[in-house]
Amino acid sequence: MASPPNNQPNSAEGCWKKAYDLLDDTLRSSINCVTTDKHDVLAAVLKTAAQKREICIHKQWKAKLPNGEVIIVRDVVEKIAKWVEAFIAVGDVAVQYDPATAALPWAAVRFVLQAAISDTKIEGALVADLETISRLITRYGDFEKIHHLRLSLVKSQMDNSLTRLYADVLRFLAMAVRYFDANRFARGVKNVFRVPDSSLMDNIIRSEAELLKIAGLSDSEKLYYLEASVTRLIDQSSVYQKSLDEAKHLGLLRWLSSSPFTRHHETISETRMPNSATWLFKRTEYKTWRNSSSSSMLLLHGIQGSGKSKICSAVVDDFLHERVSNQLAAHVAYFYCADCEFEPERAQASGVMRSILRQLTIANASQSMVHDIILSDFERRSAQAKVDGMDLQKKTTKDCVNLILEVTLRDPVTILVDALDEVREPDRPALINALEEIVVKSSSIVKVFLTSRNNSQIFSLLRSRDTSTEVGSLRQLANPHLKEIEVASDETLPDMKAYVARELTQAVKGRRLLKADPSSELWDLLHEKLILGAGEMFQWVNAQIEYLCQHNREADIAASLQSENWASLEDTYGQILNTMLSKKTSERDIAVRAISWLLYMREPMHSDHFLTAILGQEEIFNADRAQEELLAICSSLVWFDSKCHTFRFSHNSVQEFLRAQETFSPSSAHRVLAVDSLKVCRQGPTPDVNPVPSRLYGYAAVYWGYHCSRAIDSHDDDGLSNEIVSFICESPGDLSLSFAEWMNCIDEIAKGLPDEHPMKTISDALPNPEGSPLFVAAAFGLDCLLTEAVLGAGAFDWDQRNASEHTSLYIACAFGNQSVARKLLAQGADPNARCGKFGNPLQAACFNGHGSCAQALLEFGASVKLEGAFTNALEACFRGQNEAIAMMLLKHKSTIECEEDFHSAMEWAAQAGFLEVMGLLVEQPPSGKVKVTMSEKLKMKTAGVIQNGYEGTLAAFLKNKPEPTELLPDGPIALAALYGHESMIDLLIGMNLNLEDECKLGSPLRCAALMGHERITHKLIELGADVNGCGQHGTALQAASMKGHIRIVKLLLRNHVDVYQRSLKHGTALRAAASYGHHNVVEALLYSEVDLKRYKTLNELEVALNCAAAGGHYGIVISMRGRDHKLQKMRRPPVKACAGGLHRRGFRRWKQSFMN
Helix, strand or coil: CCCCCCCCCCHHHHHHHHHHHCCCHHHHHHHHCCCCCHHHHHHHHHHHHHHHHHHHHHHCCEEECCCCCEEEHHHHHHHHHHHHHHHHHHCCCHHHCCHHHHHHHHHHHHHHHHHHECCCCECHHHHHHHHHHHHHHHHHHHHHHHHCCCCCCCHHHHHHHHHHHHHHHHHHHHHHHHHHHCCHHHHHHHCCCCCCCHHHHHHHHHHHHHHHHHHCHHHHHHCHHHHCCCCCECCHHHCCEEECCHHHHHHHHHHHCCCCHHHHHHHHHCCCCCCCCHHHHHCHHHHHHHHCCCCEEEEEEECCCCCHHHHHHHHHHHHHHHHHHCCCECEEEEEECCCCCCCHHHHCHHHHHHHHHHHHHCCEHHHCEEEHHHHHHHHHHHHHHHHHCCCCCCCCHHHHHHHHHHHCCCCCEEEEEECHHHCCHHHHHHHHHHHHHHHHHCCCCEEEEEEEECCHHHHHHHHEEEEEEECCEEEEEECCCEEEEECCHHHHHHHHHHHHHHHHHHHHHCCCCCCCCCCHHHHHHHHHHHHHHHCCCHHHHHHHHHHHCCCCCHHHHHHHHHCCCCCCHHHHHHHHHHHHHCCCHHHHHHHHHHHHHHHHCCCCCCHHHHHHHHHCHHHCCCHHHHHHHHHHHCHHHEEEECCCCEEEECCHHHHHHHHCCHHHCHHHHHHHHHHHHHHHHHHCCCCCCCHHHHHHHHHHHHHHHHHHHHHCCCCCCCCHHHHHHHHHEEECCEECHHHHHHHHHHHHHHHHCCCCCCCHHHHHCCCCCCCCCHHHHHHHCCHHHCCHHHHCCCCCCCCCECCCCCEHHHHHHHCCCHHHHHHHHHCCCCCCCCCCCCCCHHHHHHHHCCHHHHHHHHHCCCCCCCCCCCCCHHHHHHHCCCHHHHHHHHCCCCCCCCHHHHHHHHHHHHHHCCHHHHHHHHHCCCCCCCCCCCHHHHHHHHHHHHHCCCHHHHHHHHCCCCCHHHHCCCCHHHHHHHCCCHHHHHHHHCCCCCCCCCECCECHHHHHHHHCCHHHHHHHHHCCCCCCCCECCECHHHHHHHHCCHHHHHHHHHCCCCCCCCECCCECHHHHHHHCCCHHHHHHHHHCCCCHHHHHHCCHHHHHHHHHHHCCCHHHHHHHHHHCHHHHCCCHHHHHHHHHCCCHHHHHHHHHHHHC
16 A cells, blocks of 8 residues: 655655754754764764674774763764664664765764764763764664654653753754864863763753653554664674684693583473573663673572573573674673582582683684693693693683683673572682782773572672772772672562473373362362462472472362462472372482482483483383373472483572581491492493493492491491492402403593593593502492401511502592591501602692691601602692691701701792791791791792782782882893783882883793783883883794784784794794794784885894794795795795705795795
């Protein structure tokens, strides 16, 4: 149907024209000076926004608004561009505009944006207001499209209101143009023209509110799509990834995190009701958190069982869908915490942060593509571990924070963490502080979404920030970065109604409730009472339905529903558990064993293996039927996770309730697992034709000793020791066939365990030539095996070695089994036996933090000075970060015997950050043994503190010292930059130290560039570091080029570094990059605005080309020859360089290429 003819004057033209006419002559004159053609100005605004975005990225501009909020200016500029793109998309309205007036607001926006952001200064608040203006212009362009053809009684009112809004917009823009168009001297000194004050924006907001009120709420909802969540984009030019071979890639994944976070998400999200949790997305707090241009945290909290994890999964899905639809959307990382014995990393701060770091730096595991910052770190740490002869240590929480901040230098990220309350209480401060540090220090937008039960510790950690003005002076302020939403029953009521209906329907269909269809009266009563009693607690509904399913008559169910006193969630669990434990013996036994295994098994177990462990292989004729049988016996307390193919508790509140029951105390439950595991080991491994029992045998073989040691820790009144002894030997000194077979198997099993497996080192310690149980006793702490009943009577070699040449005493001390260690020492085991990675038992105990074992060794004559992996046992304490044991050793008379001992101890303590040890050594040195002249020695101490980033320790040590700077090493800022400690740099800068003072590897800027610390490099440049500073080790650009740190190279180029500067060792940065094969750096240096003639004058192009050839870097040679026609004529020099570099394959290929 054709539209009716419209004889009305053009609404858009009229409103903008009327608004323009409402301005006084001065304001009209100001805004007229920026006019241009409308079609040109839209493209010009986009171009300007793109340019300013780049400046904001490079400068990492932030701005503090009058309300205290800190915004990321880049994010605001990106929003302005999005509004322009949305305005262009409307299209059919814009073409009706009169260019003379319609172009005015966009032209002014472009002018103000151009002027508000420069290389040296930003007007952050004005840019934020400009984003609001852009939104209004776009929004009400579409508004006019909706209302243009409407003939109504209020149309005249709406036109007048829209005109007033447009006039306020033009008035604001005109004032902003006047501000920037004024003479800078007049603006800065005379203050004649001021930035538009907040009253102008207040007028705009009031005018908009008045317009929406006239138009009606329904009309404003039609514009909702323009208010959709902002999609933040990563900076594609900064994404540098490398492809790895499969073995190295898997090693990197295992080192970072092997937690199956995607499966955890799938498990939770697949049980979420469709269209649930939509209430959250409509909340103002949520939309503000997501769309604001400041980094912030949002905490969703509520009572247990209120569906927080399901809500979190909906938020995760929302961000993931955005990422799927736009591969340049901001990085997303998520984690579901859980206090689970067989997934311990889910309750550890470091485990959570490692998984988040993995997700942010490994884009697609299937393609083996890895962010270069994590790959460089992995390779460096791997090399260091080989040099030290130590295992590759997992990244700490602090390490993860530093690398995530590197990621956010140019790219926004979103982090979502569910169930903070499931993180173990001692770990919560570290995790929350880590997330807050990322939010506060990030250079790009970081959005953190958290969920938690109502928990006073978590509230206290999140809601307040500790600030300090000097050491020891702390103040608590409200956290400006935190927003909160509490799950409330009125918000979740629609979801609760749908949930109750679904769960009741499933209970009826499955014939769990009444075994028949309930009457309509009972059905309605069930709905009413469950919804009324649940509030926002979805888990309570599950528990109540399960309890009601135990009744067989409608009258009994109705009576329970009519009761005024509803059972709490915990009481309902108690009723279900009592019913379960009152069943016949076989079913009760199955329930107790299943719950015990779920509470304390150490690895996720496939459902087939779990069923075999609980029911026995002979009882399983059909896996599906066995699964249904187990779930029926355990009622609603246990459920089957189809994504991970394992059994879990139906809710974390179930696990908490069961842990508190005496039936499932740690010793009781571990005894169940120990007896079951010993039973499996007695039966021995089964043939490969049936892998399920064989895999169960693998678990039992590795963990039976662990469960036994936990079961008999407190008491042994149930004969578990006899069970262990009967498995190992048939008679005194006569080992059983089952134990002998286990000894054969554990050797092979141990070889197959990955290095990071928690039982790897223990399992490696068990095999021995004699097949003796002595090493089993030492590794697991089972002193019941150190008897004649097991080892036999007569002479016995207590210093015999296992397959790895370790003594049993060394093993006991390495694993902290003090009781076994004392018995071995009492039998005459050598406390100074040389063996093992640490060299002797004392160093093993000191490094691993087993003070009671160290004390026992000292009592039996162990030597503190005996050299092993470390110079002595005291160094082992420091390297292992065990200050209490170090204090204990210092009280031993032989620890400090000369001045060299003293100074070594001071240096180690400084490096470890042991303030108490340093205080003891300085204040109370052993008399007559050392001379405390201390100037250089104290410098060594502070150097160690700086290297390890212990700024609190350094501040405390230097406090009240008359000349604190004299106690610092040479180039302290450079040393902090070298090790990547930004907070330490802040502390040292506050002491007015020289920013150019060098350490052994050069200036602070060169050290940061050398190690790839982009964030610190940027900080030092902002602080005024000389980008062209050249010490004896060269320049920062040369260091970054040599190491291939392309982002730092580009950062230095943007800050006008001298690319031609040479040093004695590597010449120019171009030569350094060419020598080490960094093709992308070479191209960046050649294609930056360089003068090739100057390079030629320095003879650097030819030298760099020959260096690339000598290094076998064929791609660089080809690239450089393509850059300059004279280099194309060079033939023999590169070929000779290639031959001199012994690159035979390259020599043959290049000779053919160059000489033809």
